[in-house]
Amino acid sequence: xxxxxxxxxxxxVALLAVMAAPRTAANAEDVTLTVWSHEADEDAKVAFRELAxxxxxxxxxxxxxxxxWFEKNxxxxxxxxxxxxxxxxxxxxxxxxxxxxxxxxxxxxxDNLVNWNNIEPWARQVxxxxxxxxxxxxxxxxNEIYYNKDLLKKLGVELPANxxxxxxxxxxxxxxxxxxxxxxxxxxxxxxPFPGAYIVxxxxxxxxxxxxxxxxxxxxxxxxxxxxxxxxxxxxxLVDAGAYPKNFMTLKLGESHYYFYTRPLALMLPMGSWxxxxxxVPEDKGGQPKDFPLGIMQFPAMDGGxxxxxxxxxxxxxxxxxxxxxxxxxxxxFLDAMSTPEMGKMWIETIYLQTGIKADxxxxxxxxxxxxxxxxxxxxxxxxxxxxxxxxxxxxxxxxFAQVTNSAFPGGLLPVDQAVKMMNxxxxxx
Amino acid sequence: MLQGIGSRGRREIxxxxxxxATLTLFLAPALLLYAGFTIYPVIRxxxxxxxxxxxxxxxxxxxxxxxxxxxxxxxVFWKAVGNTALFTIVATIADVxxxxxxxxxxxARAPLAPLLRIVWFTPVLMSYVVVGIIxxxxxxxxxxLANQVLRAIGLGAFEQSWLGDxxxxxxxxxxxxxxxxxxxxMIIFLAALYALPGEVLGAAELDNCGWAAKLVxxxxxxxxxxVVNLLVLSFIGKMMVFDLIWIMTGGGPLWSTETVSTYVxxxxxxxxxxxxxxxSAVAVLWFxxxxxxxxxxxxxxxxxxxxEF
Numbered sequence: 167x168x169x170x171x172x173x174x175x176x177x178x179v180a181l182l183a184v185m186a187a188p189r190t191a192a193n194a195e196d197v198t199l200t201v202w203s204h205e206a207d208e209d210a211k212v213a214f215r216e217l218a219x220x221x222x223x224x225x226x227x228x229x230x231x232x233x234x235w236f237e238k239n240x241x242x243x244x245x246x247x248x249x250x251x252x253x254x255x256x257x258x259x260x261x262x263x264x265x266x267x268x269x270x271x272x273x274x275x276x277d278n279l280v281n282w283n284n285i286e287p288w289a290r291q292v293x294x295x296x297x298x299x300x301x302x303x304x305x306x307x308x309n310e311i312y313y314n315k316d317l318l319k320k321l322g323v324e325l326p327a328n329x330x331x332x333x334x335x336x337x338x339x340x341x342x343x344x345x346x347x348x349x350x351x352x353x354x355x356x357x358x359p360f361p362g363a364y365i366v367x368x369x370x371x372x373x374x375x376x377x378x379x380x381x382x383x384x385x386x387x388x389x390x391x392x393x394x395x396x397x398x399x400x401x402x403x404l405v406d407a408g409a410y411p412k413n414f415m416t417l418k419l420g421e422s423h424y425y426f427y428t429r430p431l432a433l434m435l436p437m438g439s440w441x442x443x444x445x446x447v448p449e450d451k452g453g454q455p456k457d458f459p460l461g462i463m464q465f466p467a468m469d470g471g472x473x474x475x476x477x478x479x480x481x482x483x484x485x486x487x488x489x490x491x492x493x494x495x496x497x498x499x500f501l502d503a504m505s506t507p508e509m510g511k512m513w514i515e516t517i518y519l520q521t522g523i524k525a526d527x528x529x530x531x532x533x534x535x536x537x538x539x540x541x542x543x544x545x546x547x548x549x550x551x552x553x554x555x556x557x558x559x560x561x562x563x564x565x566x567f568a569q570v571t572n573s574a575f576p577g578g579l580l581p582v583d584q585a586v587k588m589m590n591x592x593x594x595x596x
Numbered sequence: 597m598l599q600g601i602g603s604r605g606r607r608e609i610x611x612x613x614x615x616x617a618t619l620t621l622f623l624a625p626a627l628l629l630y631a632g633f634t635i636y637p638v639i640r641x642x643x644x645x646x647x648x649x650x651x652x653x654x655x656x657x658x659x660x661x662x663x664x665x666x667x668x669x670x671x672v673f674w675k676a677v678g679n680t681a682l683f684t685i686v687a688t689i690a691d692v693x694x695x696x697x698x699x700x701x702x703x704a705r706a707p708l709a710p711l712l713r714i715v716w717f718t719p720v721l722m723s724y725v726v727v728g729i730i731x732x733x734x735x736x737x738x739x740x741l742a743n744q745v746l747r748a749i750g751l752g753a754f755e756q757s758w759l760g761d762x763x764x765x766x767x768x769x770x771x772x773x774x775x776x777x778x779x780x781x782m783i784i785f786l787a788a789l790y791a792l793p794g795e796v797l798g799a800a801e802l803d804n805c806g807w808a809a810k811l812v813x814x815x816x817x818x819x820x821x822x823v824v825n826l827l828v829l830s831f832i833g834k835m836m837v838f839d840l841i842w843i844m845t846g847g848g849p850l851w852s853t854e855t856v857s858t859y860v861x862x863x864x865x866x867x868x869x870x871x872x873x874x875x876s877a878v879a880v881l882w883f884x885x886x887x888x889x890x891x892x893x894x895x896x897x898x899x900x901x902x903x904e905f
């Protein structure tokens with residue numbers, strides 16, 4: 167009896183397995199396109215991409231676009247394990263500094279797959295590696311200093327006509343704000359490896375000019391260069407003058423927005439122009455108050471700066487096709503569906519942010535039209551450096567950028583010479 | 597021995613013994629899962645540790661180069677080792693002996709003991725994510741409870757950026773960790789205390805033995821196996837600490853809370869590379885160190901004279 171018991175169990179399990187097997191033949195023509203996207207917490211972007219998905223589904227009956235929404239770190243962890251295993255989605259969210267995906271061959275070249283007529287050439291350029299294009303640039307942004315117009319007025323300071331203070335004036339402004347009990351810069355690095363480096367990064371760009379700035383972050387210019395040291399000394403003066411909040415090290419990105427425009431209020435918030443993603447949502451969802459006196463100023467001009475009209479412009483959210491995808495054509499059509507001029511217009515009008523999609527928007531309407539007009543005003547005469555430091559650094563240098571330039575140095579934990587030495591040791595290749 | 601059982605007894609034993617096919621059927625799922633999710637990853641990690649994995653998964657055998665770089669030039673690794681060692685030693689001692697203390701308070705039927713038991717055990721039920729977020733708020737410089745309390749009691753001079761200062765960050769995370777796990781150890785000790793033979797404790801009371809003497813000469817010696825087990829388990833857990841650190845500080849500021857586990861994760865997933873060789877070398881080295889410490893601890897704490905009661 168026992169002898170047969172095992173055999174009967176095996177047969178029973180096999181029978182159950184057969185009964186539970188999915189019936190694949192019935193819906194063989196149906197295709198599900200899988201998309202993994204970051205920015206789950208930004209409603210306007212979620213709506214934008216979901217609309218593109220629904221549009222594609224309408225145009226292709228039988229196609230289902232399934233977008234899985236992630237926060238950035240879980241997305242990175244998922245991609246880093248799924249792609250090497252030959253798995254992963256058909257379409258994936260990517261950013262230009264994720265170069266390892268290109269180098270590893272996990273992204274499909276898009277040159278002959280998507281419609282490039284709808285994409286700004288300069289934005290496409292960001293995604294070009296060895297003559298091939300690997301990503302559709304969706305989000306573009308510039309680094310700006312957002313400020314509270316009322317607080318600036320309260321301090322008795324007037325913004326220069328070109329909206330750019332000198333470095334001495336900026337230091338003076340920080341001191342005045344601190345003396346008046348106002349936090350000068352509502353910045354925090356609690357959950358991001360870059361916000362603390364806005365001031366020092368933009369100051370270095372203006373001081374060094376575009377070429378030397380690129381050399382600095384690619385290990386071809388020493389951090390001990392006197393111009394770099396000068397910038398670090400100026401930033402140290404800002405830090406010592408109390409530029410940043412006391413909870414700088416733990417203040418998270420979302421909290422820094424709230425700190426700036428709601429409580430306890432701060433004079434300035436240096437940020438990519440994707441500031442709007444968090445600020446221009448209803449107040450009960452953490453957005454800025456309706457009557458908030460928002461202004462935009464340029465980063466300060468450096469004494470003897472090689473390019474004081476320079477500014478960082480970068481591509482953020484982009485999408486790529488998994489090289490292992492079985493639905494590359496369809497995936498390309500989804501990328502196209504997100505990149506039509508109409509969608510570009512929608513991006514600007516609902517997300518209030520620049521884009522790499524060609525969109526014919528000359529006049530802005532809606533509740534934030536004045537903001538967008540001012541943002542465009544700040545772009546006049548600008549010489550753009552495309553890409554931020556994090557797009558250029560790798561490995562130990564990237565980690566040191568996060569720990570030193572982004573965090574410990576602006577957090578007041580390091581003197582200039584030590585910060586310079588640590589960055590040089592990690593980044594300078596001699 | 598079996599000869600004495602007789603043929604009827606032997607038949608009964610045989611009847612209870614499952615056929616090989618049955619055994620295989622029932623063991624196979626667990627063994628497959630174990631092999632797939634434990635044995636294979638371990639073997640693969642050892643294999644990867646002597647490779648450099650390039651684009652497209654190309655592997656190059658590099659021998660012990662990863663280990664050599666790790667031991668000779670990687671200052672972050674050594675910083676992480678130091679932090680992990682400090683965290684492990686201090687938090688283990690605080691966890692285990694703190695838990696014992698709380699258990700003794702409850703065992704002695706302190707006022708409000710049932711309520712205290714719930715309060716002290718509740719943190720154990722909370723996930724690291726929740727605990728981490730709560731404590732990041734508690735430690736916030738401006739609006740955090742820790743500094744608010746200090747200000748309220750006139751000790752404003754001691755307010756700190758608890759997680760933002762390299763001198764206090766690791767200790768702050770440690771305090772959170774201890775807060776979370778004290779209750780667990782307390783419950784284990786409490787169960788062990790209630791399992792102690794009443795006649796021994798009763799005899800001690802008849803001999804007019806005071807509380808302190810009873811604790812030192814009777815209770816703690818009899819709890820020794822529990823203490824040893826908790827020490828070893830706690831030690832292993834803390835050598836691999838990741839979640840809380842990752843949520844609260846991400847290893848910063850200035851690597852002051854970097855642990856070996858957070859460093860492995862960073863090297864594997866945060867360095868613009870798919871090379872799992874180097875992080876695997878870190879993991880292998882750490883595995884060997886943990887194993888050595890466990891063997892050492894078990895030998896040192898092994899009880900030679902078995903208690904009899």
